[in-house]
Amino acid sequence: MSKRLLCLAITLVLAAALFAQPVFAQPSDIGGHWAEKQIGEWSDKGLAKGYPDGTFKPDSTITRAEFITMVNKSFGLSQSAAAGFSDVKATDWFAGEIGKARAAGYVSGYEDNTIKPDNPISRQEAAAILAGVAKLDTSGSLAVASKFKDSGAIPQWSRGAVGAVVAKGYMTGYPDQTYQPEKFITRAEAISTLDRAVKGAVEKNVYDKAGTYGPATGTETIEGSVTVSVRDVKLQNLVINGDLLLAEGIGDGDATLKNVTVTGNTIIKGGGAHSVVLEDCSLPSITVSREGVRVVASGSTSVSVVTLESGAVLVQATISGPGIETVTVSQEIPANAAISLTGNFQTVNVEAANVSVGVTEGTVASLNVSESAQGAVLNVAVGATVNTLTLNAAVTVSGTGSIQTANVNASGSSIEQKPTNVVTSAGVTVTTGTTTTTTTTTTTTSNGGGGGNNNSSIAVTLTVPDDEVMPWHISAHVDNTATGDPITDLLVGNFSLEKDSDVIPLAMANHDETEDHPGRYTIYPEDDYRPMSGEYTLTFSKTGYTSTSATFEITPIVTLEIDSVTPSTHVAGSEQVIEVTVATQNVADGEEVTVSLADYEGNALNPAIINTGTIANNSAAVNLTVSDAVYADNYQLIAQVGDNIDYEYYTITGGIVHAEAVITAGSIVFTYQFFDGVSPNISYGDAHLAPYFLDKDASTVTLSSDTEEITKTLAELAIPADGVLEYADLNAVMAALWANPADAFIPTEIVLTLQPIAGQDAKWEAKTISRDLGENEIDLLTPPAP
Numbered sequence: 001m002s003k004r005l006l007c008l009a010i011t012l013v014l015a016a017a018l019f020a021q022p023v024f025a026q027p028s029d030i031g032g033h034w035a036e037k038q039i040g041e042w043s044d045k046g047l048a049k050g051y052p053d054g055t056f057k058p059d060s061t062i063t064r065a066e067f068i069t070m071v072n073k074s075f076g077l078s079q080s081a082a083a084g085f086s087d088v089k090a091t092d093w094f095a096g097e098i099g100k101a102r103a104a105g106y107v108s109g110y111e112d113n114t115i116k117p118d119n120p121i122s123r124q125e126a127a128a129i130l131a132g133v134a135k136l137d138t139s140g141s142l143a144v145a146s147k148f149k150d151s152g153a154i155p156q157w158s159r160g161a162v163g164a165v166v167a168k169g170y171m172t173g174y175p176d177q178t179y180q181p182e183k184f185i186t187r188a189e190a191i192s193t194l195d196r197a198v199k200g201a202v203e204k205n206v207y208d209k210a211g212t213y214g215p216a217t218g219t220e221t222i223e224g225s226v227t228v229s230v231r232d233v234k235l236q237n238l239v240i241n242g243d244l245l246l247a248e249g250i251g252d253g254d255a256t257l258k259n260v261t262v263t264g265n266t267i268i269k270g271g272g273a274h275s276v277v278l279e280d281c282s283l284p285s286i287t288v289s290r291e292g293v294r295v296v297a298s299g300s301t302s303v304s305v306v307t308l309e310s311g312a313v314l315v316q317a318t319i320s321g322p323g324i325e326t327v328t329v330s331q332e333i334p335a336n337a338a339i340s341l342t343g344n345f346q347t348v349n350v351e352a353a354n355v356s357v358g359v360t361e362g363t364v365a366s367l368n369v370s371e372s373a374q375g376a377v378l379n380v381a382v383g384a385t386v387n388t389l390t391l392n393a394a395v396t397v398s399g400t401g402s403i404q405t406a407n408v409n410a411s412g413s414s415i416e417q418k419p420t421n422v423v424t425s426a427g428v429t430v431t432t433g434t435t436t437t438t439t440t441t442t443t444t445t446s447n448g449g450g451g452g453n454n455n456s457s458i459a460v461t462l463t464v465p466d467d468e469v470m471p472w473h474i475s476a477h478v479d480n481t482a483t484g485d486p487i488t489d490l491l492v493g494n495f496s497l498e499k500d501s502d503v504i505p506l507a508m509a510n511h512d513e514t515e516d517h518p519g520r521y522t523i524y525p526e527d528d529y530r531p532m533s534g535e536y537t538l539t540f541s542k543t544g545y546t547s548t549s550a551t552f553e554i555t556p557i558v559t560l561e562i563d564s565v566t567p568s569t570h571v572a573g574s575e576q577v578i579e580v581t582v583a584t585q586n587v588a589d590g591e592e593v594t595v596s597l598a599d600y601e602g603n604a605l606n607p608a609i610i611n612t613g614t615i616a617n618n619s620a621a622v623n624l625t626v627s628d629a630v631y632a633d634n635y636q637l638i639a640q641v642g643d644n645i646d647y648e649y650y651t652i653t654g655g656i657v658h659a660e661a662v663i664t665a666g667s668i669v670f671t672y673q674f675f676d677g678v679s680p681n682i683s684y685g686d687a688h689l690a691p692y693f694l695d696k697d698a699s700t701v702t703l704s705s706d707t708e709e710i711t712k713t714l715a716e717l718a719i720p721a722d723g724v725l726e727y728a729d730l731n732a733v734m735a736a737l738w739a740n741p742a743d744a745f746i747p748t749e750i751v752l753t754l755q756p757i758a759g760q761d762a763k764w765e766a767k768t769i770s771r772d773l774g775e776n777e778i779d780l781l782t783p784p785a786p
Contacts, residue, residue: 027056035188038195047073048191053568058188060634060649065094065117067126067190068107071133072100074194076225076243076264079103079284085115091472092117106132123171124158124181126193130170131161134197135223135241138164148179155181170197198225205242207233208249214238214260225264228255235260244283246270248290257281268293273313278303280321288312291337297323309333311355316343316362329355331372347491350376353393359384359401366493369395371410371505380417387543388493389419391430392505404543406432407496409503423541426501460487462540462548469554471531473524476509476550478540486519487545494542495523504529504536533586556586560593561646562639563619569651578624578650582639584615591615591641595622598636602647615641626652 027043027050030036035058042048043056047070050056062070071077080096081103088098094117101107106129109115131138138160145154145163154162158181165171166179171193173179185193205222207213210232214220218237225242228235231253243264246255250270254277261282268276268286271293280299286306288295294313297303300321306314309332316323326347329339335354343362350357351370358379359367368390369376376393380386380401387404389397394412397403403419414431424430459481468475476495478487492509505526511518525532533556541547563583567576580595596610604610613622622639638647 027054029055030058033058033188035192038191039188042191042195048187051568053564055568056187057649057651059186060651061120061184062187062190063118064115064121064125065097067121067129067185068101068117069094069097070190070194071106071129072097072104074198075104075133076285077101077104077133079263083115085109085113087114088117091470101129101133104133120184122182123179123185123189124154124162126185126190127165127171127181128158128161130193130197131164134165134168134170136161136164136168145179148173148177150178150180153181154179165193165197168197205240207235209233212236219259228270231255231270234258240264243267246276268295271295275315291334297343308339311337311339313340314342314345316345319343329357329373347493350378350395352376359386359399363387366390366491368493369393388491388541389415390493390496392503405541406430407493407541409496420543421541423496425498425503457544457546458482459546460540460548462538462550464538464550464552466552468520469552471533471554471556473522473530474532474536474538474552474554476521476523476538476540477519478521479519488518490521490540490542492523494540495521496539496541497523497525498537498539499532499534504532531585560584560587560639560641560644562637562648565637565648565650575625575627578626578637580622580624580637580639582613582620582622582641582646584618584620584641587615587618587641589616593620593622594640595624596638596640597624597626597650598638598647600634600636600649602636602638 027039030039033039039048039056039058043050048056077100080099083095083098083102085098088095098107098115098117107115130136143163144167145151145159148154162171162179162181166173205224205226206229207227208229210230212234214236216237219239220237221239221241223241225245226235226238226240227245227247229247229249231250232255233250234256236258237260239261241263244260244262244266246266246268248269252272252274253270254274255271256277256279258277258279259281260278262284264284266283266286268288269290271290273292273294275294275296278295278297278301281297281301281303283301283303284305286295286303287309288306289309290312291310292312293310294315295306296315296317297319298317299319301319301324302322303324305326305328306324307328307330309330311333314324314327323343324345326349327341327345329348329350329352331351331353333352333355335352336356337352338356338358340358340360341348341362341364342360345362345364347366347368348357348364349368349370350373353373354375355373356377356379358381360381361384363385364387366388367378367386369378369392371392373395374393376395378389378395378397380397380399380403382400384399384401385404386401388407389403389405390407390409391397391413392409394410397413397415397417400417403415403417405421405423406415406419408422408424408428408430411427411429416433418433422430422432461477461479461481463477463479464474465477478490479485480487488511490509490511492506495506495509497504497506507524507526509524510522511520523538524530532554535551535553537549537551539547539549561583562580564579564581566579578597582593582595584593591614592612593615594610594612596604596608598604609624609626611622611624613620624637633652635650635652636647637650638645640646
């Protein structure tokens with residue numbers, strides 16, 4: 001199977017397995033695992049997630065894109081740039097994460113301008129990324145990498161990074177004193193490595209005594225994250241290249257930031273009613289998890305988004321900069337929590353049910369209530385204004401403040417004051433003032449407010465170009481009809497999307513200032529409404545402008561994903577049926593779906609394990625019979641309908657021994673893996689043949705040339721009684737191989753025969769491994785002189 005097809009087949013299923021919203025149930029397969037504690041902590045924080053079947057698969061590999069996403073999340077990176085790689089499309093789930101990595105400067109890609117996002121990531125690649133994002137000194141750590149037995153296998157390009165992360169304690173070698181740079185890093189290893197790196201950075205920069213920190217003039221840069229753990233701390237004139245945690249130790253006390261820039265996330269878990277003060281600060285994102293804390297932004301402060309996970313008071317006072325642009329009331333917030341907003345805000349998104357949100361004064365340009373916010377109570381106080389109110393759930397709106405336009409898309413809401421304009425979807429019932437209205441078609445009503453609004457409105461033209469309509473998003477251009485100038489100050493609340501009279505919730509409307517046409521907005525529906533297909537109508541509305549609509553078609557696309565696999569793993573050494581359920585979209589009944597088991601790279605097995613099924617109601621169940629001859633390893637389950645492909649990784653476990661023999665200078669090196677039914681134990685070394693892995697008396701080694709061969713049992717090779725061959729024994733072994741110097745010859749092949757261990761309960765398999773020796777290896781094998 002071509003790599004191109006596999007790249008086309010990547011879906012959000014694999015990404016969701018690691019990077020999704022927090023879940024609270026611990027994965028079922030991490031108990032007793034060496035990384036159980038770290039995986040549990042990261043799952044609780046929402047930084048990592050298991051699979052739909054409740055497992056985490058800690059010993060499975062992860063892709064380069066998945067690892068980059070984990071790095072961005074753990075280091076709180078939010079600034080983005082264009083990905084700029086030929087194998088990253090704007091519609092790929094990881095495009096934004098690759099862009100963040102590009103902006104942070106820790107990835108540069110390959111010489112052919114690719115990033116290879118779907119490839120499993122190796123240990124040396126992970127080290128290079130970690131050294132880059134943590135800004136470690138790689139020039140002074142070259143000697144550290146030399147301590148590993150396989151240091152010769154660590155290439156020059158990664159040697160400094162490997163040495164730097166090992167010196168910091170972020171990564172370690174294996175018990176046999178190797179690093180194994182090309183080995184793929186596992187999910188558990190990735191979490192453990194990043195956990196050590198993040199905690200190491202945080203622990204270096206802790207302010208645990210009251211006082212003022214930072215220079216009186218100029219700016220000081222702090223590499224790594226910062227924690228404030230006590231009240232009455234003031235940070236000034238600092239650039240923090242990491243996260244900022246205002247910790248629980250602050251209690252109900254105060255914390256002040258003046259001229260502070262944080263490149264990562266700011267997390268507020270401490271502070272009381274007398275405020276966390278932000279003066280002339282630049283903070284891309286803030287997460288508030290402290291009930292009742294008061295956050296005051298002033299001066300040139302700029303905050304892209306504040307996520308509230310608790311009740312809080314947000315105040316924007318004497319703002320000369322952008323201030324707090326977006327406030328999201330998260331679903332994580334407790335019921336009946338109270339939020340108070342004072343000042344001017346661009347966007348407020350209410351996602352939590354049964355909360356109270358009050359706009360005490362100032363203006364909210366766009367106040368959006370999501371479908372999940374049933375029972376929320378909004379209060380717009382006297383003197384406060386909401387320009388556009390969008391209700392996608394039944395809520396109560398009270399107060400005597402001004403509401404310019406109310407877009408009501410769900411029945412059951414009541415609005416105490418009368419908005420200037422009310423836009424209701426078909427069949428929606430809403431009460432404004434003392435009047436209850438049910439509409440049969442989408443309706444816009446005006447309650448006056450000046451007597452000449454329509455005549456003074458600016459006429460606009462809304463266009464949706466055919467070549468900018470995608471199943472995942474659309475692009476709209478909004479222009480002043482009279483002058484042709486673009487309208488560039490719009491928000492997501494100024495657009496509404498409908499299909500068959502049903503309102504489609506919008507996630508965002510990005511304004512593209514870098515394009516030739518600056519009036520272009522890229523509009524994304526919420527995830528549950530993508531991909532789109534069929535006829536849609538986009539409507540633009542904003543106070544001071546005429547409302548207008550555009551209708552367009554989106555061509556259906558075929559999607560498919562492996563929806564479930566039973567059992568979740570297979571035990572080698574037994575015949576078993578794997579039941580695979582494939583879910584599709586826009587596939588006609590009767591179409592054939594092919595499901596196959598392939599190796600880790602997607603190559604067909606020999607003999608092939610493949611079967612077909614028939615699509616009915618966009619679903620098909622296909623059974624694969626896996627024989628007892630399949631070894632324990634990681635595989636791919638591949639589903640295909642026409643040219644459309646999806647795959648996911650599948651693990652086969654069991655008690656099977658795999659081994660290979662390699663000849664290096666002056667020694668025989670055996671590499672073997674033993675699968676105990678849970679995870680592989682992998683050992684490397686100079687002819688280490690532990691008796692509990694191999695029956696040394698039953699195994700033989702054959703060295704052969706084109707004309708003759710020498711066969712020796714392991715006992716004849718002077719293997720010590722304990723079955724372990726150390727460096728000191730190598731000369732005796734080499735002498736045993738050429739016991740008669742007159743018969744010395746240059747071998748061209750080595751054959752290692754392994755036999756089952758008598759009396760073992762595990763399923764063992766007799767196996768013969770042969771390896772052709774290349775000229776470079778032959779040159780290394782110089783027999784003893786006669």
